[in-house]
Amino acid sequence: MKHAVRLLALLALLAVYVATPARPALAAVTGTQVPVPPPPMGWASWNTFAAKINFNVIKAQADALVSSGLAAAGYKYVNIDEGWWQGTRDAAGNITVDTAEWPGGMAAIADYLHGKGLKAGIYTDAGRDGCGYYYPTGRPAAPGSGSEGHYAQDMLQFSRWGFDFVKVDWCGGSAEGLDPQSTYRAISAAVTSAAATTGRPLVLSICNWGVQSPWNWAPGMGAMWRTSTDIIYYGQTATQAMVLSNFDQGLHPAAQHTGYYNDPDMMIAGMPGLTAAQNRTHMGLWAISGAPLLIGDDLATMDATTRATLGNAEVIAVDQDPRGLQGVKVSDSQGRQVYGKVLAGSGRRAVLLLNRGTAAASMTVRWADLGLAATSASVRNLWSAQNAGSFATSYTVNVPANDAVLLTVTGTEAAATTYEAEATGNTRTGATVAACAGCSGGSKVGGIGNGGTLRFNAVAAPSAGLAVATIAYTNGDPTTRTATLQVNGQPSTVVAFPPTGSWTTAGTVSVIVPLTAGSANTLTFSNVAAWAPDLDAIEVRQLASAPAAVRVQGVQSGRCLDVDNSSTTNGVQLQLWDCNGQANQAWTVTSSKQLTVYGTKCLDAYNNGTTNGTAVVIWDCNGQANQQWNVNADGTISSAQSGLCLDASNRGTANGTKIILWACGSGTNQRWTLA
Template sequence: MSHPSVSRIGRTLAGLTAVTACSAGLLSATAPASAAPSPAPGARYESGYPNLAPTPPMGWNNWSYYQCGGLNEQVVLDNARALVRSGLAHRGYRTVTIDDCWMAKQRGPQGELVADTAKFPHGMAHVGQELHKMGLKFGIYEDVGTLTCGKYPGSLGHFEQDAKLFASWGVDYLKADGCNVPIPKGQTKEQAYRALYTQQSRALRATGRPITFSISAPAYFQFSGDALWHRVIKWSAELGNLWRGGADIAVQQSTPAAKWASISGNFRYNANLAELQRPGRWNDPDFLLVGDSGLSRDEMQSQMSLWAVMAAPLISSTDLGRLSPQAQSILGNREVIAVDQDPLGVQGHIVQQDGDAAVLSKPLRNGDRAIALFNGGSTARTLSIRAAAAGLPAADSYRLRDLVTGRNGRTARTLIARNVPPHATVLYRVRAER
């Protein structure tokens, strides 16, 4: 008996309008009334999937920039070399993930996945070996349904076989999508997804190889009501290390305006999920578009700063060989990366919002706070927040460091960012001084 399939959210721009409309009321969704307490920094999980991502994953994925048509072995390895050559790998961008469309349309004679030899003439094990020689990690894509989103073989019915194959290829990271998931009679959509992702999670663990597991299940429940959406996120956090929460980020062919709407929309939904994240279990609002994107410097910097304060995975999707000095400076900013990778592992919370503007506060392990003041509007404005409202302790004064400009300052009680341009974000690291 055939069952209806579920299409991937956001594979085309058709989903962008809905995302933007949903986000028009800034951060309108509600967080759950209570959440499980966060474990101590560096704690090991006694149940569920191994804690293989103590800080948010960083790296590169081909999807947003190249999609299926531009994917091949040379593109992947050229971008990997650019990560190393540019110094971005040294800054933490080390996982190179090959997204959909890498495989042949049919499995091999033993039911095994087979690489598309026109795209990957030397095979996937070779790609993994080359990445490992560069000091990088190898990520790959599959789907828990019957087919991937691009209509290539899915892992349903082959979870153990595929996981063993990935381990034999030296795979370090699996992104498992949720297209074409059949819903058996008598089961709910959630039950079907949970069963398949549970099988994938167990199969990865059984290989004995540490494979970071990225789950896409929550993205397929984004518009199913907050209670169900949040519940899917909670069990995703038991089965893997990170999860895609909602719609895909825009692709390279999108207009700059559509790209900004996508960044803004993904920020708005993800910022509201902070109570569902915990150290080692990460909300993923999708790829960084910093690069050859048509976005302004302020827009690119905003995405980087907002993703960092949300403790989001920093996964670039652009042509790294064509990075402008401006884009490379944004991606490689050590101090912004340090906010994202802070070992305390807490996602920044919204502490103030006013129309299209929002202020987020993220506690850091050494007692500092990262404070992001985001102007999502179309005109410049001055943004401010009192230190107490930002979660800072009482103090005689506060030392501020602008992590983008490198300027230092002090304030007695109010943090101010003057004349913040449209779509720009000011990111301060703040320390109380007594």
């Protein structure tokens, strides 16, 4: 291992490092891939039972989870959702429950679940009044059924009862206008304190429905965060459109890593309305995205086909892969989409080919799009459990309409670039520290100190898009440490570094990073805890992130057409922002004259507007004329409906300048380049 920096203890507290471009001697980052906590798997009560739950309902589902073999397949959590508590507290503010429905209280059901070899999950709300007050479903409205004002008390109570998982909903938080980020930060601190007191880890599920883009701030606060509204409302019939909508809204690959997961909600596989093929597609979509697998149907009445789909060991392995990354879209043409997921090990990928069209189609995945070398790779179909053979540079398969094929591909990693840190303006590498504060091993070599910052400059990318950055590090402490990663000044993310066993044992974890074309990318790690992790080097390998996508860059401003805060909400107005290669700036020009983002959202003249000043927004693609655009030779982009041009409002050039329609003219605020 080549240590990044070896500094004396006092100097380490102040050091700021930069990375030099790749050195020829560094062929690759070395070290064992460290497994990260996988996305939770289990069953949740809401989709089937709503608030009509009690000890016997949960017991019967837990028994079925075990007897079906799904618990042995990895589905361990039994999550008790809304309805278990009607907002009552004793004089000391402790939660009380109806012991006629919950004999022995909530500790008894947690004990029962543990006795079955399962884990216990429970539910509350971030506000004063929970969802059972605002949306009573199966029970009368229940005021006071939220945890606001009792965060520390309730999280400690849940942990003492024996629960392993807590879902914190947002009905009260939304109604009261609470700030999601600061609210869940306080809840996360309460969870951490409770676990420290009881010694029982408590997984936090942040359930604020994607409000204020939690993928930009939730990593490190909770293990998972909801990216959208409920996949289904109680009493509805399940549809594939529900599945696809939540899947699309859950794709934020730069946020998902090192044990933190985007959550597109509980599964509806097996519920009335979906066919066996649609259940398989649903399971495949959740697996390729590395989503939590929380079954939502009635386990006691589940048919054998659904049970086999949910229990498919090879598909579960894709979801639970110890590298912990999300699949990314690497191809998109007329509703035929290819997603690739980088798996643990060398040259291993999962691939999902999704045909959203109404006719069967031949679809191809290219090795180059997956970050693999153009040499022979073996292909396996996971649903048929058959090896398809070895193929030179790509693989083509027929995909039925509204269906998906799930594969694994094993080949050779494409060339990557390694960047290693060096100290500048400080002591050169080589100093050994006799003792260090905050590390358990007594002495170690290297480290960047409490609050230290490590920069990797001049990170190169041949084109804008996503890349896998594999980070070599050591962490000789027995606990996971964290650092904050920021790419090109964009929203930061907290990266976890699990223990590697010793200060001389190297390990690696991986993140997905959005890069701009060229060699001006910078990856900055900051807020590094005292002496751990000792970051060493990074290896960067680019993926083809939807190669048909382009960035739409303003000639006058040099900034890009951007969806504010990576929102997926219909009606969000487009703006200018520094070009960064993220998915909210990746536009695809379709053969039907649409400009799409996220695969399903279209550039849209709001409310069919045809007058100057009409807001340009994103909206679900619907084929209407207000979503059709002409990309013209003079650099303008005009509405096929109105003839008006995309315009940076008031000739603005600053971040946040709104995009509108205006009569086409000669101004450079109406000129765009697509690249």
